[in-house]
Every structure is written in C-alpha cells, then in structure tokens.
Amino acid sequence: MFSVKNVVKRFGGLIAVDHVSFEIQKGGIFGIIGPNGAGKTTLFNLIMGNLALDEGEIRFHDQIISGKKTHEIAALGIGRTFQMVKPFGGLTVEQNVLMGALPKHNTFQEARKVARQIMDLLELTPYQDEIAQTLPVGLKKKLELARALATQPQLLFLDEVMGGLHPREVQDMIEVIRYLNREQNMTICMIEHVMSAVMALCDRILVLQQGRKLAEGTVEEVTRNPEVIQAYLGGEFKDVTLA
Numbered sequence: 520m521f522s523v524k525n526v527v528k529r530f531g532g533l534i535a536v537d538h539v540s541f542e543i544q545k546g547g548i549f550g551i552i553g554p555n556g557a558g559k560t561t562l563f564n565l566i567m568g569n570l571a572l573d574e575g576e577i578r579f580h581d582q583i584i585s586g587k588k589t590h591e592i593a594a595l596g597i598g599r600t601f602q603m604v605k606p607f608g609g610l611t612v613e614q615n616v617l618m619g620a621l622p623k624h625n626t627f628q629e630a631r632k633v634a635r636q637i638m639d640l641l642e643l644t645p646y647q648d649e650i651a652q653t654l655p656v657g658l659k660k661k662l663e664l665a666r667a668l669a670t671q672p673q674l675l676f677l678d679e680v681m682g683g684l685h686p687r688e689v690q691d692m693i694e695v696i697r698y699l700n701r702e703q704n705m706t707i708c709m710i711e712h713v714m715s716a717v718m719a720l721c722d723r724i725l726v727l728q729q730g731r732k733l734a735e736g737t738v739e740e741v742t743r744n745p746e747v748i749q750a751y752l753g754g755e756f757k758d759v760t761l762a
C-alpha cells in the first residue's frame with residue numbers, strides 16, 4: 520500500500536534520514552520507534568511533503584508521492600497529526616475539526632455531520648465550544664487526532680499522540696486507534712515513545728537510530744534483537760519491557 524525506498528534527508532552536514540526503506544501493508548498498524556533525534560519526525564515531514572527529500576522515493580498505491588505538495592498528498596488519502604500539537608488556537612474545538620472536514624465535502628452540512636461524528640468518537644462533544652488553546656494537553660492531543668480524522672484518510676500517520684497523556688488517557692487512545700484500524704479499516708503508522716502503546720497496537724515496528732534503520736520486524740522480533748536491546752538500555756526508554 521505504501522513504501523519508502525532508500526530515502527535520504529540531509530541538513531547541512533547532518534544526515535537526518537539515511538537510506539531508510541520500509542513498507543506498510545494495508546490494514547496494519549506500523550510503529551516507528553527510536554531515540555530523540557533518530558529522524559522519525561523528519562521522515563513524517565518527508566512523507567507528507569513538508570520537506571523535500573534528497574534521495575529516494577515514496578509511493579502510495581503505486582503512485583510516486585515524493586515531490587508532491589502536502590495538500591495533494593492529503594487529497595490522496597493520507598493524514599497526519601503533529602507532535603507539537605497545532606490546532607488553530609483561537610478557534611473552538613468544533614471549528615478546528617470542521618477545518619479538517621471542509622475540503623473533503625461538498626456542503627457545509629456534510630462536513631459538519633462528519634465533524635460531529637468524529638467529536639463523538641473522541642468524546643470531544645462536551646468541549647465543542649471551548650477555545651482550542653485553553654484545553655489541557657490530553658484534549659489538545661485528541662483534537663489533533665480529530666482534525667486528522669476529519670480529512671478521512673485511508674492511511675494515518677500519528678506523531679506521538681500518547682505523549683504527555685495520563686495512563687487512563689493512553690488507554691483511551693489505544694482503544695480509539697484500535698477501533699479506527701479494525702472497524703474503520705484505517706491503516707496506521709505511529710511514531711511513539713510510550714512503549715506499552717506500541718506493544719499493544721503495532722503488528723510491525725521499525726527502529727531508527729541516528730537516521731538509520733536499526734531493525735524492523737514484529738514486536739517479538741524487534742524486542743529480542745540484541746542491537747535494539749543495547750540501544751534501548753543505553754537510552755531513554757526506561758518504560759520498555761524487553762523480557
């Protein structure tokens with residue numbers, strides 16, 4: 520469904536993404552993990568056309584998407600959330616979700632219907648008239664997800680949606696992602712530091728380190744990989760269970 524082939528991104532002398540290749544199968548939940556600075560967000564920015572790649576190719580359903588503009592990529596059915604939550608701060612929750620829904624729908628009524636379904640799914644309806652920037656982090660993360668869902672993607676890229684959430688909120692988010700994947704047939708690719716969520720959700724994991732692919736495989740394969748264990752034990756992933 521989606522492939523990244525030999526992608527390279529340089530920032531001056533630094534190679535942020537160094538010949539990375541992977542494929543995402545339709546219907547899966549693909550995880551991308553790795554220490555800070557591994558190149559994960561840069562990879563998402565390359566995929567969504569926010570940054571131009573230096574080498575390589577990105578395909579979605581056999582169409583080359585590298586080189587396309589962000590709105591063209593979104594129109595093909597790819598959505599994303601941002602690690603640094605980016606709602607329009609001065610707008611209400613409902614207006615924010617509508618902003619995502621409007622380009623995909625012919626009428627305002629249709630867009631509003633979809634926006635309301637998404638707010639219901641994410642339990643944002645009680646906050647629909649609140650101004651986005653006044654929300655606590657957990658609700659801001661949900662709003663970020665709601666805005667991405669409003670574009671009705673087939674393939675959704677999630678950049679650390681669990682970050683800053685309380686354990687109860689992490690559990691809720693896991694359930695929402697599982698529902699989107701199983702009930703709405705959405706293929707998901709998630710960058711995530713919260714390892715319990717990665718373990719609970721992902722059928723395949725890519726491990727990046729200093730821009731390079733360190734390992735790729737199932738949760739079992741990756742967590743048994745000696746190089747991954749070494750990288751993690753020396754790193755910041757204190758909550759990872761590698762038993």
Ligand SMILES: Nc1ncnc2c1ncn2[C@@H]1O[C@H](COP(=O)(O)OP(=O)(O)OP(=O)(O)O)[C@@H](O)[C@H]1O
Nearest residue numbers: 530533535553554555556557558559560561562602
């Ligand atoms: N616009 C930029 N200009 C220069 N260097 C950049 C730029 N964006 C990212 N980098 C560098 O590229 C490397 C990869 O950064 P990136 O944000 O992709 O890592 P990450 O794996 O997403 O990290 P984190 O887990 O902290 O979000 C880092 O060394 C970072 O400093």
